[in-house]
Amino acid sequence: MTEPIVSVRNLVKHFPVRSRGVLRRRTGDVHAVCDVSFDIFAHETLGLVGESGCGKTTTGRVLLNLEPATAGSVHYRGRDLVPLSRAQMRPLRKELQIVFQDPYASLDPRMTVTELIAEPLRIHGTFHDRTQIHDLLRTVGLDAEHGNRYAHEFSGGQRQRIGVARALALRPKVLVLDEPLSALDVSVQAGVVNLLEDLQDELGLSYLFISHDLSVVRHIADRVAVMYLGRIVETAPADQLFREAAHPYTQALISAIPVPDPRKERTRRRIILSGDVPSPITPPTGCRFRTRCPKYATQLTDPERRRCAEETPTLTDRGQGHQTACHYAEALTLI
Amino acid sequence: MTLLSVENLTVGFPTEDGQLRAVRGVSYEVNRGESVGIVGESGSGKSVTSLAIMGLLPRNAQVTGSVKLLGEELVGRTDKDLSQIRGRRIAMIFQDPLTSLNPVYTVGDQIAEAVRAHHGVSKHDALRRATDLLDIVGIPNPKLRARNYPHEMSGGMRQRIVIAIAMANNPDLIIADEPTTALDVTVQAQVLEALEAARAETGAALVLITHDLGVIAGHTDRVCVMYAGKLVETGTVDEIFYGPRMPYTLGLLGSLPRIDESGRQRLTPITGAPPSLLNLPPGCPFSPRCPMTRDRCDDVEPVLTATTGPDHRAACHFHTELAEAKAEDVF
Structure with missing residues (x-):
């Protein structure tokens, strides 16, 4: 087996919750990321999916050391990034880049496209001349003459391409893509998806693709990790996950995605979850999903339920890289 | 039987650079009890069309054409006239439930208000109806929840409150404009189920406006x-x-x-x-x-x-x- 390029182990991130008033005492913690471990291999896309507030964006930011980790390690090519200072991180930033969700907020409106893309090159002292920028623009499917314009002159899809060009400028090995498509219309989304796939093939990039959209993730990811309330509840090769999801949360998630196919939609089985995601300040004991779990509510006996409440399920291997954190996991075919 | 008939509807907005033609001659019909999906990307005019039907566009909008509800013309009616129809015969659900709800009243009061706006019932009866409606849209503990304020609820629950308000007067038609766009998928499934429950209960026709072709595939009979x-x-x-x-x-x-x-x-x-x-x-x-x-x-x-x-x-x-x-x- 080849070595992973990024290896995350037992990553924890807590944000303090402070009281109001002068003292601002620490009254609790938001358990944003809790004991998360995963690997990203070279030339591979790992999809990190989950609903809002599940900690997927925080995981991406902690991975890049944009937020300090509370505990755990992030090894990039064998080196732990967590203890590194900003200055120590700087040379590594060339190899680890991020594309942000909102292409309207992540581009400085007062810089031309050329300046935007040249900025990381200037910081790292590798800016030589404009042909570099023109090449990058062409790589992401824009024209060289677009370089003299400002971000507001572009559509959402074009802006996201500028964001990708900027992230690619330093020839990174790993790209964290944080919901790069969610601000775009569907017809434009497809172009950016194709671009990301082509770039990966050409440049041998590794992606951490963070998204709430399972359809896109199935399309782009080789492996998928599903997060719920700060924990990874299931991880598997993409096709396997969608074919035989074994965690009740993944099953509910997959069954809830509408398919653009009327005949299939009419006959599909839906698992409707009750209630809402609990607060990450006081997550449920044991399995964090049990408060909404349809299996816990309808199929388990009382002693079995006690186990869900007392014992935190850990990721258990089901073979072929398919791991599930559920005491009573059972594969289901939903599509 | 034709419930709503839209004929050659146009909407223009005057701007400094000339007239913005947001809707350029739209015609369609909705039959009783039917569900019609309107799909398009941002800026295609799908929301403006439905706002024009409801008479909710700003004053500077120039609307021409005809919108008939059971043969009765709606374009050109006064606001006072239209408020007899809005909420009672046509109800609307917007994308963002937080801005549709009033933050200083309990959700029970807001549903009861919708009932009392069109029917002369006592406050007590209206509140009881509100509790029933909360139950239909799948809010657990409806009696208790009726006393909550919107900020005490999650996004999915708020949208179900809005659906409860929409169905309060057994309307003939519900127009839902991107009702689940701001929500997570599992919550979207809950809200769409509430919407189906509301339709089953009232027999209302539905105009579902969305950019999501998956939602259209599962919840509509016809598509524009x-x-x-x-x-x-x-x-x-x-x-x-x-x-x-x-x-x-x-x-x-x-x-x-x-x-x-x-x-x-x-x-x-x-x-x-x-x-x-x-x-x-x-x-x-x-x-x-x-x-x-x-x-x-x-x-x-x-x-x-x-x-x-x-x-x-x-x-x-x-x-x-x-x-x-x-x-x-x-x-």
Whole structure:
């Protein structure tokens, strides 16, 4: 087996919750990321999916050391990034880049496209001349003459391409893509998806693709990790996950995605979850999903339920890289 | 039986750069109890159309054409007249439930208010009706929850409150404008189920406006595809999804990644961006992005014409060439 390029182990991130008033005492913690471990291999896309507030964006930011980790390690090519200072991180930033969700907020409106893309090159002292920028623009499917314009002159899809060009400028090995498509219309989304796939093939990039959209993730990811309330509840090769999801949360998630196919939609089985995601300040004991779990509510006996409440399920291997954190996991075919 | 009939509806907004033609002649009908989906990308005019039907556009909007509810004309009516119809016969659900609800009243009071606005019932009876409605839309502990304020509820629950308000007076028609766009998928499933429950209870027809073709596939009988302020294709949900006859519809379907298909088939994006509605060139508005475009497309704007069946209509000069076409061959 080849070595992973990024290896995350037992990553924890807590944000303090402070009281109001002068003292601002620490009254609790938001358990944003809790004991998360995963690997990203070279030339591979790992999809990190989950609903809002599940900690997927925080995981991406902690991975890049944009937020300090509370505990755990992030090894990039064998080196732990967590203890590194900003200055120590700087040379590594060339190899680890991020594309942000909102292409309207992540581009400085007062810089031309050329300046935007040249900025990381200037910081790292590798800016030589404009042909570099023109090449990058062409790589992401824009024209060289677009370089003299400002971000507001572009559509959402074009802006996201500028964001990708900027992230690619330093020839990174790993790209964290944080919901790069969610601000775009569907017809434009497809172009950016194709671009990301082509770039990966050409440049041998590794992606951490963070998204709430399972359809896109199935399309782009080789492996998928599903997060719920700060924990990874299931991880598997993409096709396997969608074919035989074994965690009740993944099953509910997959069954809830509408398919653009009327005949299939009419006959599909839906698992409707009750209630809402609990607060990450006081997550449920044991399995964090049990408060909404349809299996816990309808199929388990009382002693079995006690186990869900007392014992935190850990990721258990089901073979072929398919791991599930559920005491009573059972594969289901939903599509 | 025709419930709502929209005929040649146009909406313009005066701007400094000339008139913005947001809706350019839209006609469609909704039958009793039927569910019609309106799909299109941002800026295609789908929301403005429904706001025009409800008479909720700002004063500077220039509306022409006709909107008839059971034969009764709505365009040109005064606000006071329309408020007899809004909420009672046509109800509307907006995208953001937090701005639809009043933060200083309990949700029970707000539902009761909707009941009392159109029926002379006592406050006590209205509150009891509110509790029943909360139960129908799937709010647990409805009696207790009726005393909550909107900020004490999650986004999905708030949207279910809005649905409860919409169904409070047994309307003939519910217009839902992107009702689940701001919500997570599992919550979206809950809200769509509440919407179906509301329809089953009231027998109301539904106009569902969304950009999500998956939601359209599962919850509508007929579909209207909008582009640049016009309908470019209409038909039953099966006709639209299995045999689109307008390149734009075909392109939209081809650009969707699908959860029920494995592997890395290439998606077929539509190049370019929708045109500005300020000064549209003559001809087909989709022509600059259309791979099939020819001279005629830039000269004459196509009108909706019957294709495979009388109700399956497409606005394309060359719709016959799209029979059996696949998105990856065309785009």
